[in-house]
Amino acid sequence: MKITAILSVIAAATLVSAGKVHPINAGREHVSGGYIIEYEDHANHRDFQNSLRSHKVDFKVRSEYGIFNGAAITVNSEHGGNDLAKLPGVKNVWPIARYSIPKVKQHKKTDKEPLSDHKMTGVDVLHDKYKLTGKGIKVGVIDTGIDYLHPAFAAKGADKGCFARYGKNCRVTHGWDFVGDHYDGKSTPKSDSDPMDCFGHGTHVAGIIGGNALHIVPGKQGPAPPAAFVGVAPEVTFGAYRVFGCDGETGNDIIMQAMELAFNDGMDVINMSLGGGSAYKTAPEAVLGDKLIARGMALASAGGNDGSDGVWMVSDTGLGDLSSSVASFDNAFQLLPSYTFAGVKHPYGIASAYKKVIDLPAMPIQPIFEADGSLSDGCDPARYAGLDVTKKIVLVLGDVTRCKSGGRGTVAVGAKAAGMVVQTTPFGIASLGGAPGFPMASIENKAGNDLLAAWKKDSKQTLTWSTKVESIQVEGGGFPSGFSSYGLDGDLRSKPDLGAPGGAILSTYPTAKGSYAVLSGTSMATPYVAGAHALYMQAKHAKPHGDVIRKAFKNTATISKDIGVSTLTSAAKQGSGLVNVLNAVLTTSSITPDHIDLLDSVRMNKKVKITIKNSGKKSETYSFSHLPASALVSYTGNNTYPLATPQIEADSASVVFSQKKVKIPAGKSAKITLHFEEPKKGNAKVWPIYSGFVVATPTSKNGIPVHVPYTGLKGDVSKIPIMDVEDGWPAFTHTEGEVSKITPYPKVKVLDFTNPKTPSFEVTAKLGSHTPNYTIRVYKASDKSFVGYLASDGEAAIGPRGRNKLANTDGSENVWSFPWVGQVVSSATQVVPTLLPSGTYRIEVASQYKFTKDEYPKNYEIFDLKTVTIKTAA
Structure with a gap:
């Protein structure tokens, strides 16, 4: 070059x-x-x-x-x-x-009213008894825009003006379109003052925060909602900050513009139902978020929808020290179609690639088995050998370790199956992408067991589909959503912070797209928390900083159990629990800090001080207790990549309080010292993530207990594998065609970088865990002397990285590829890359272990890619 x-x-x-x-x-x-x-x-x-x-x-x-x-x-x-x-x-x-734009699961609508998610959080009581509506609070929605003409956003007494435009006296008072309809993340943005939503995501988010469909008159204002619903804070005013076009992507530089404009427009709360992928807290959006919160705002951010990828996957935008990273809980009732087998009706979820209720005729089912007789995941075409599945519905297990729904659907299509039902693991109705045009349904775990048992009794029974969608109580309703991402982050910090209803939520949608939709995702849970901030501010007649409100929500959240068992769900999944807005508003007690990071066995914070504050008008006596949660095991059998679904164990830490009770006068505080010991059970060699909750319970009548979660890791975190080496990575690869398709590079004698026809060449790796420094190092093959780090387009392969997902939505491997044309830098501070002379070089891919000093090779996991011969113009 x-x-x-x-x-x-x-x-x-x-x-x-x-x-x-x-x-x-x-x-x-x-x-x-x-x-x-x-x-x-x-x-x-x-x-x-x-x-x-x-x-x-x-x-x-x-x-x-x-x-x-x-x-x-x-x-x-x-x-x-x-x-x-x-x-x-x-x-x-x-x-x-x-x-x-965040991928969310879209459900079919119904004429039946679902049980309101507000009953799960106390918001219904705040609406009915305390008349809290969020009036006077401004919420900025950074998203795809808002359909401000939607009747659910009509302002009281100002309908006429607001149906012509947004602005003064309307529900949407501020707004800006940063990008234009045709922006896709790569094209040039074209901004204007009209933040109308042409995609739908932002309108759905805004409806959860503050829509009101209770008083819509069908015909006059548009179609009636499929079920009566009202947002968390139905009288907030909005700022609509559009950062996406009608499809595609956006740059985080634009997101940051929107964050600053929301602050300058006087928004009290920012909702960011966006993000993705694991990272450290040094992402620029997270840095800016903390700066805004320190100046008086509140920020709620989506925790991510990568629950099927195991631990270390909590999303990047909510990783700030002061912001709220929000997990999702499933609505207790969902709007779903059903099927019947052996006389029993069960609900099912439709694969998004099929796009309609399944209307196949009645036909038998055919379970697909592994060689050991267990239900197969359907990923291996060989498991269909000898089976006639034409005009049959195949039953498979929804384990995503080997492939996702698109992959197993493609295998079934190849075997000429009529359709597929996928048993969710571990529970509930999962989101399926599926294979285009192929009838695929997600079914509950228990329903899958029932189907298999009934089939073994009579394999000739047929499965019938109902095209009617109705409100059905579902397995896992009221529990953390399976799709919701697990923590911890790369510094072993406790993230996500708390949860909210996000599974199967009915809300507004652009009128051009049907006016209403039922969607699932942490994108839906996040605006619930944003709306909760508005109710809290109105109740307190004040606008505390976001981290202050976060503490109130975390202290009073409802702690969830693991479904089907008595153990509490890991704080790495649910944070502090399901937000209980009623308790947060009514409590007169608090605990600081709002979470405890114990780190690992080597660096464990065994002695921690917490502060209990009594903000009530009378003295209060508190008693202390410890609630252990389940531990998550992700590394078994020497695997270098975390399990897609962590194994649950009863590994409990012990906590000793410096005093069992304390009496605190009105308006005063007391410090309590906690002495932690890591779990005696649990194998430190598989690094279980353990957690629990420290609870302070007022002894007075009607006193509301408050708690904080703690998290820790048994074992030495610096020994956890970083790179996935089980599936052939790291490797030399090249990209084929316009669509990025990473394939192993063919064995060639020389890579001629002077020849424009030489294919794009990369060094590709897959990370199963965070690393504080990921590097690709180049040495002379002749004398093994270090010549530099891979560099390309001015970037060097040096620096911290989060982990990769298991797979992309199309089933391909989710990897990180660094392109190379023969350039290196000698250090992270070198200004200009150096073009290497022609020759043979050895490549090492190296990842620094967590919590270690940057000493190479002592504290690095190293993979030798051997040699490559290049020809350059140098």
Whole structure:
């Protein structure tokens, strides 16, 4: 590759700053040439732009931030993140990441009214008895926009004006479209003042926060809702900040613009039902979120929908120290169609690729078995050998260890099955992507067992489908959603923070798309918490910072059990529990901090102090107790990648309180010391994540207990495998075609980087856990001397990374690929990549173990890719 004279000038310049370059999250794409820059406190926009010009960097400003003190730019010259980090006044540099519109499960509607999710959280009592509606509170929705003409957002006494436009006296008072209809994350955004939603996600989110469909007159204002419903805070006013087009992705630089505008518009709460993938808390959106909360806002962010990928997957945008990362709980009743087998009716969920209620005629079922007689996951075509499944519905297990629904559906289509029912593991109705046009249904775990037992008694019985959708109580209703992501984060911090109803939630949808929809996702749980913030602020006649409200919600949440057993669900899944807004408003007690991170066996925080505050008008006596939760085991049989569904064990820590009871006068506080010991049970060699809850119970009548969760890991976290080496990774790969399809690179004698026909070449790895420093190192094959880190387009393969998901939505492996054309940098601070001379080089992929010093090779997991011969123009 040509190294220009401009780059040489920069290399020779004397620069005074040493900013830090952060890599993009594992599995996420970035905007070509796009960077988010955070300045040092003394620097400003003018200083930065002058520095860019003086160092001959060709750039275009995408965004400028005030509170964040930085900017987003596109670099048009051959400069990368390392170049920018060396400019004076630069503190941090991030590639601009692209976010997709969150994938949610869409359910069919019904004319029957479901049991309101407000009964699960006490919001119904706050509405009916205390008349709380969120009036006077402003909530900013950073999403796909809002259909502000929807009748469920009509403002009392101002309907006429608001149905013409949003603005003063309307429910949606502020707004901005940052991108335009045709923006897809890659094209040029075209902003304007109209945040109308053409996708649907943002309108659904806004309806959960504050829609009101109780008084809609059918015909006059549009179609009636399929069931009466009202949002959490039906009189809040909204700011609609549209950051997505009608489809596609967006850049996090645009999300950050929306966050700052929401603050400047006076929003009290920001809802961010977006994010994805595991990460550290250093993502720029998380950094900005904490800055906004410190200035008086509240921020609720989605915990992620990657529950089928196991631990370490809580989403990035809610990882700030002050923000609320929200998990999902399933609605107790869902709107579902049903099927009947052996005289028993069961509900089912439709695969999104099928797009309609299943209307097949009655036909037999055919379970697919493994060689040992257990129900198969349906991923291996060989399991169909010798079976005639034409005109039959196949029954398979919904384990996602080997493949997801699209893969097993494709196998069934190849075997000529008429349809498929997938038994959910561990429970409930799962979200299925499925194979296009193939009838696939998710069924409950118990229902799958019932089907199998009835089939063994009489294999000639037929399964019949009902096309009627109705309100049905479901397995797992009221419990944490299976799709909701597990923590912990890369620093063993307790995330997610708390949960809210997010499974099967009826809400508003753009009128052009049917007006109403039932969706599932942490995207739905997050606005529930945002609306809860509004009720809390109204009740307190104050607007506390978001971390203060988070503490109230976490202290008073309803702790959930694991379904079907008596153990409490891990705090790594449910956080502090299901938000109980009624208790949060009424309590006069609190515990600080709102979570306890015990870390691991080697670094364990055995002695922790908590503060109990009595905000009531009378003295209160508190007694203390400990509620252990189940432990999660993700590494068994020496696997290097965490189990898709962690095994549950009864590994309990012990807690000794410095005093069993304490009397606290009105308005006063007391400190209690907790002495923790890790679980005696549990194998430290498989690193179980244990957790529990410390509870302070007032002894007075009607006193509301308060609690905080704790989490810890038994064993040495620095020994946990980082890279997945079971499926052939790391490896040399290349990308085929316009769609990224990673395939192993064919064995060739020489990679000729001077030949434009040489295929794109990458080093690809799959991370099963976070690493504080992921590197790809290059050595001379002849004498094994270090020559540098892989570099491409100004980026170097150095820095912290979160883990990869098990697979992409299309069933392909979710991996991280670093393209290479023969360039390296000698260190993280090198300004200009060096083009290696032709020769043979050895490549090492190395990941630093958690909580270790950066000492190579001592504290690194190393995979040797052997040698590769290259030809370059150097």
